[in-house]
Each structure stands twice: as C-alpha cells, then as structure tokens.
Amino acid sequence: MAARRETERESRWPARRLEPWGLPRPPSRPLGPLATTILFCVLLDPALPLTQEQQEVPTMEWVPSLNMKFDRRTMELSWDCKENTTYLECVMIHKEKGEIRKKPKNKDCHCNFSHDSLHGGVTFVVKVNSTQGPIPEKLVYANPGGEGTAAQNFSCFIYNVNFMNCTWAKGRAAPDDVQYFLYIQDFKEKRERECPHYVTDSRTHVGCHLHDLSGLTFRNYFLVNGTSRETAVQFFDTILSLKKIEIYSPPNNVSVHCHPSHCHILWEPPRTRHPSSAWDFNYQLRIQKQNNKEHAGNQLIDVTGKSENKYNFPSPEPRPKHTVTIRASDARGQHWSAWSQPVEFGT
Numbered sequence: 553m554a555a556r557r558e559t560e561r562e563s564r565w566p567a568r569r570l571e572p573w574g575l576p577r578p579p580s581r582p583l584g585p586l587a588t589t590i591l592f593c594v595l596l597d598p599a600l601p602l603t604q605e606q607q608e609v610p611t612m613e614w615v616p617s618l619n620m621k622f623d624r625r626t627m628e629l630s631w632d633c634k635e636n637t638t639y640l641e642c643v644m645i646h647k648e649k650g651e652i653r654k655k656p657k658n659k660d661c662h663c664n665f666s667h668d669s670l671h672g673g674v675t676f677v678v679k680v681n682s683t684q685g686p687i688p689e690k691l692v693y694a695n696p697g698g699e700g701t702a703a704q705n706f707s708c709f710i711y712n713v714n715f716m717n718c719t720w721a722k723g724r725a726a727p728d729d730v731q732y733f734l735y736i737q738d739f740k741e742k743r744e745r746e747c748p749h750y751v752t753d754s755r756t757h758v759g760c761h762l763h764d765l766s767g768l769t770f771r772n773y774f775l776v777n778g779t780s781r782e783t784a785v786q787f788f789d790t791i792l793s794l795k796k797i798e799i800y801s802p803p804n805n806v807s808v809h810c811h812p813s814h815c816h817i818l819w820e821p822p823r824t825r826h827p828s829s830a831w832d833f834n835y836q837l838r839i840q841k842q843n844n845k846e847h848a849g850n851q852l853i854d855v856t857g858k859s860e861n862k863y864n865f866p867s868p869e870p871r872p873k874h875t876v877t878i879r880a881s882d883a884r885g886q887h888w889s890a891w892s893q894p895v896e897f898g899t
C-alpha cells in the first residue's frame with residue numbers, strides 16, 4: 553500500500569484501481585480539494601485569477617479522465633475517446649516482463665495485449681497527444697489479498713491423450729478455511745470453464761481432473777482464485793501450452809523378430825494429442841535378461857525418432873530369454889511415458 557501511494561505522489565497521476573473480476577472502483581483519493589477548486593474555477597470562470605497558493609502548484613490542474621477499463625478475458629484496455637486527441641501508445645507494466653508496448657490503431661480508443669499472467673499485478677498507462685496537454689493516468693490491475701494466500705506449485709499434465717490433471721498446494725499463508733477454484737480459458741472462443749471435477753484434501757480443492765479437453769486451444773489461460781471468510785485470497789494465473797505438458801502414452805504394438813545373430817525390435821509411436829512427426833519422439837528401450845534379479849544385466853538403449861521405430865539388438869543364438877519394454881518422450885526428453893507391456897523373446 554505504501555509503495556502505491558509513493559508512486560502516486562511521485563507522478564501526481566491519479567491512479568485508478570481495478571479489482572479483478574469487477575468493475576473499476578473510483579480512485580480512493582480522486583482529486584484533492586485544491587484540484588477540485590481549480591476544476592471549478594476552470595469550468596465556471598476561466599478568467600478568474602489564481603491565488604498565490606494555487607500558482608505555486610501549477611501541476612495540480614484538472615486532468616480529464618480517460619476512464620480506462622481493462623477486460624482480462626479479452627486482454628483489452630479501453631478508454632473514453634476524446635476530441636482532438638491522438639493516442640500514441642499503451643503500456644502494460646508487467647512485474648516480470650517489464651514494459652509491453654502496443655500502438656492503438658488510428659483513432660481507436662483501445663489496445664489489445666497478448667494473454668499474459670497477471671498475478672504479479674500490472675499497471676496500464678496510455679500516452680496521448682492532446683490539445684489539452686498530457687492526460688497521464690494509470691490503471692492498476694491488482695491482485696488483492698494477503699501475500700502467500702494464493703495457490704502455489706501449480707502444474708498440469710495431459711495423459712492418455714484425452715485427460716488432464718492439474719495440482720496445486722494451499723498457499724503457505726492461506727487461512728484454514730480457504731477454498732480454491734480453477735478456471736481455464738481457451739484463446740479462441742475465450743470461453744471460461746470451471747474445473748468439472750476437483751480433487752480435495754480435507755475439503756480444500758488441491759487438484760482438478762478433466763476428461764474433456766475439447767474446446768481447449770494450443771495455449772490456454774489457467775486461473776486459480778480463492779475465497780475465505782478471514783481474508784481476501786490472491787489469485788494465481790499462468791498460461792500453459794498443451795503440447796508442452798503432454799505426457800505420452802507408451803509406444804504401441806511392440807514386436808520382436810529374431811534372426812540367428814540379432815533380434816529386430818519394432819514398435820509404433822504413441823498416440824498423441826497434438827500431431828507430432830516421427831522426429832518429435834525419443835525412445836528408451838529396456839532389455840532385460842530374464843532371471844536376472846539384480847538389474848545389472850539391464851540395458852537401457854536410447855533411440856531417436858529418426859530410427860523409424862526399429863532397433864537391431866545384437867543377440868547371437870543360442871539366446872536366453874529376454875524381455876523388452878519401451879517408453880517414449882518428446883524430443884526434449886523431459887517427460888517420459890510409462891513403460892510398455894514387456895514383450896519376451898529368446899528361450
């Protein structure tokens with residue numbers, strides 16, 4: 553709060569505060585009594601001479617308000633259009649990413665920003681060129697609530713192509729009665745859906761299971777907000793690309809064809825949610841000699857997607873019984889699938 557007031561005094565700009573999911577609240581200290589006086593002077597009698605005191609603070613003059621509004625769903629900043637005014641630039645001041653600048657088109661009185669996380673709080677400024685001089689005004693999109701009350705360690709993954717699980721933990725400073733809610737918004741229809749099936753830990757929602765991912769886009773906005781009777785709860789939000797959070801299913805149809813000197817291992821790539829080329833996959837083959845209780849005889853073989861899903865395992869006859877299982881990951885090798893069912897070969 554202190555930091556906010558400092559900013560206001562520094563700039564002498566009236567800042568409007570916008571509560572998330574709500575309408576803009578009128579500024580807490582709209583215009584000081586002095587400014588109001590001047591405003592009336594200007595309106596009622598522009599020729600009225602200013603008093604000594606008023607002349608000493610020339611910057612405290614009335615500034616026409618842009619009445620800025622921000623819509624999180626569309627990420628649109630809009631304001632009241634004024635005559636004889638050119639809007640040069642909109643600036644979104646983001647805690648982590650710094651200043652993001654957009655140019656309004658022609659005479660438009662809005663700017664559209666790309667979707668971004670807002671839980672750090674963002675501030676908007678519109679730069680104008682007006683016959684009435686600058687209209688410096690800020691809009692603060694805040695994340696009200698106690699520090700540490702927001703859900704933490706939020707993550708999601710997609711599995712078996714059609715399912716998604718998200719998990720989070722109670723904020724370290726969240727009151728006991730906190731309840732969290734997850735909303736997911738796609739970037740095409742901008743439809744917001746609430747989690748259909750929460751996972752709970754002593755009545756607090758700490759996860760979500762989705763079995764219908766239709767309507768979700770490549771990238772989506774995830775919001776966890778919360779309520780408590782004791783205090784306001786901060787929200788957490790993030791943007792996730794579904795392709796990056798997919799955990800593949802194991803490779804399909806693993807088969808082994810043996811020849812005197814080697815065995816030919818074949819498999820099919822896993823079914824994935826997002827179209828992937830063969831090169832997008834990495835595989836790991838685990839070949840075990842059976843009755844080898846200590847896993848010392850295990851071989852882990854890395855195979856890239858360029859291999860056309862086959863591997864020649866050197867294994868001269870007579871060969872003991874082996875099993876092979878295969879798992880898959882994306883090219884970055886970050887999330888491995890489960891292992892496929894073991895397939896036996898040898899005798």
Ligand SMILES: *[C@@H]1O[C@H](CO)[C@@H](O)[C@H](O)[C@H]1NC(C)=O
Nearest residue numbers: 634635636637682683684685
């Ligand atoms: C806008 O500019 C025109 C032409 O310069 C002027 O006649 C008019 O009064 C101006 N309007 C405002 C609101 O300043």
Ligand SMILES: *[C@@H]1O[C@H](CO)[C@@H](O)[C@H](O)[C@H]1NC(C)=O
Nearest residue numbers: 704705706720721722723724
């Ligand atoms: C959240 O993640 C941090 C860092 O990975 C870890 O230290 C912490 O224990 C986690 N908190 C909970 C509640 O899971």
Ligand SMILES: *[C@@H]1O[C@H](CO)[C@@H](O)[C@H](O)[C@H]1NC(C)=O
Nearest residue numbers: 711716717750751759760761
């Ligand atoms: C996803 O969440 C559901 C519901 O809690 C659970 O039954 C399922 O085992 C989870 N799946 C994975 C892969 O963790």
Ligand SMILES: *[C@@H]1O[C@H](CO)[C@@H](O)[C@H](O)[C@H]1NC(C)=O
Nearest residue numbers: 573733735744775777778779
């Ligand atoms: C959480 O966000 C959703 C979606 O914007 C909204 O409908 C809901 O009222 C919010 N809940 C709280 C407690 O802020």
Ligand SMILES: *[C@@H]1O[C@H](CO)[C@@H](O)[C@H](O)[C@H]1NC(C)=O
Nearest residue numbers: 803804805806820821822823
């Ligand atoms: C596995 O192989 C069978 C027989 O060749 C085929 O019908 C089936 O579609 C394959 N399964 C997958 C998931 O590719």
